Amino acid sequence: MYKRSGLHGYPRGKPLCKSISERYPDTGQIIAMIYFDNSATTRVFDEAASVAVSYMREGYFNPSAAYSPAVSVEREVNLARGRLASFFRADPSELIFTSGGTESNNIALSGTLAQRRDKCRIITTAVEHPSVYEPVNALKSSGYDVVIVDVDELGRVDASALEAALTDNTGFVSIMHVNNEVGAINDINALYTLVKSRAPGAVFHSDGVQAFLKLPAVRCDMYSFSGHKLHAPKGVGGLFVKRGVKFAGGQMGGGQENNLRSGTTNVPSIMALDTAAGLYMKHHGEYMAAMRDVKLRLYNNLTRINDVVLNGPSPEEGASYILNMSFLGVRGEVLLNSLSEKGLLVSTGSACAARHRGKNRILTAMGIKDARQDGAIRFSFSPENTVDEADKAAQMIEDSLSVLRRFRRR
């Protein structure tokens, strides 16, 4: 192995987020870590982690097996399915467990198209997550009529543009509930009504990965969600498919999940998701208020700094747990590195895009370009964040900016 000495005092090769603040043995220094990247992923709730462990060590049986311990595990999974389905006021049979948001979004599309013979029209928006945007675009080359609908300058889908795009042969419409980069909220109920009135044959899907359990349930034919945005482990999520919607399912094999998504049931993660979701439902008001307070506090602190611009909807209008701001005169990536050195972890956009350089598709679609796009930072919160952290974070940002802004390109 390499010698793992620090890059600017940060020990390398060891997990950073063991606890919110940690004393590093090599330096003795306490680095308080502030994690404001909860739209990328969240820290698993203690309770959820213990439940997962208990289903790994005790209730580890394959629920498809015939003996009695397996049957009781199957029962537990189905009870969990019922509790999650209740959020949609749905029947448990309308909820399929998957490996997460990407799989749910992928099979929503492919499983719908598999039931149609025609090369129908497919509509989505310019700001969708790559797990919707890429598969939809890939269908262009196989002859599907793909229409990408624009968004307004706040990142919400343009309803009139959507209306104009709807045709009789529209087979699939996918519109995200909450945008992952700027927190814009689409009025899915109204859009659903619109789509059903203009294109009754279309299946309406919504990517709810950033909204599930945080915002009220909405009307739609399909809805995707993911566990790890809600303090459950990575690798588990689900797809709600309304009864009567023609859906061919996803991966094939042993016939699990009502023969719609085969694969050994991921019991520990499903049960942890159930636990985390239970906590979210129980403490919903409290959690939402906590995140809103942190967001508003950070927003107010940051607006006091020069040349800082808000991207997306106003703090009250947008999702109360996502804040996107541009710091003019610095590159977001540089600011991010500098903040990470101080212990504040944020992102420049979707983590799914951190490895690709070039333009930010979402901000571009919103008409945000040049210096404002370059300097964009996304802050995303969890109920574990505090107002005190928002104050500290703002101070760190101010400190970093005062250094970085001295070195603009000449």
Next chain:
Amino acid sequence: MERVILVRYTEIHLKGLNRPFFEQKLIENIRHALKGIPSRVEREQGRIYIVGIPESDFEEAIERLKAVFGIHSISPAYAVDKDWETVTKTAFELMEKQVEKKPDLSFKVFARRSDKHYFMNSDGINRELGHLVLERFPSVHVDIHKPEVSLCVEIREKAYIYAEEIPCAKGMPVGSSGRATLLISGGIDSPVAGYFMAKRGIVLSAVHFYSYPYTSERARDKVVELTRLLSRFAGRIRLHLVPFTDIQMKIHEECPSKETTVIMRRLMMKIAQRLAEGEGAKALITGEALGQVASQTLESLCTTDDAVTMPVLRPLIGFDKDDIMDWARKIGTYETSILPFEDCCTVFVPKHPVTKPEVADIRASEALVDFTELIENAIENTEVLTVKYEDPKLI
């Protein structure tokens, strides 16, 4: 019947009295490359034989040998008893594989014997075995000038029979030409430059300058990974990671904007030379190609050379960018080089850099600022890693 690998080497033949030294280096490097694969390396009369390789590792051994500098080509061969019956039987087996691929191939038999007591001389073997092959495989024909398959028979203490020659990396054994220090940036060129110098027998060490937070931590991992890929050919490489942010900021603040790049490169060279001296390296290596960018004009190269006393080796100086990219693909560094975590230090790059700097002007600008302490600091805080090909892949 044992399968062995016969290794032919390149220019070592040219060496006079130093030849044992080169051969010894090559054998060391072969042993190192085959680490983990059971095998014995034997030297005999201008050839190296690798014996005792388990059948399951044979392909892997061939792959590894392809990356050893100093090897001209290798042939997987059968080592058998040299009675005539066994020799012909083995030759038939080899030919059968070739005929399966192409029934109407042309061939010739190429025999050599160092065992002069063998009952037939080389020419006799050629004719007799050629005749038997033609009888056995009526679809093939003989072409002694440009055969598609050379069926080689070497009669030594055993008979070595082979029909395939696999070209290898050529060059000189790494370690036969001393040590030099490569400035590695994370781009496409520098790993290729390192490859070419290692190919001439140089032991590499490497220096990378990073500008956190202007470059990301992944950019650093990328350089470690590039170094690891290079060590497939060059053997283990000592990599120096030099913190360069403070120096860059100082240059940016106090030097004329259009000269910042040239001055930055001079300071990099100075630091690299200090680190090189510290480990007995005799030269610096860069991936510069003449005229590629502003800092690679002849004038700019003169000003960077002026900053150091060591010779600066630039193996890519006459290459086109396309050719460098081809080589990067060939040696397997290209895909890593084009990963995007690199040039966010563009914040430091002037819009209009000077393309024809005068040495005297640049010296004068540089003298305006005292960099001594910053340089000492950077060297003191340099992190050193030893990178080898067996290391885990970081990105």
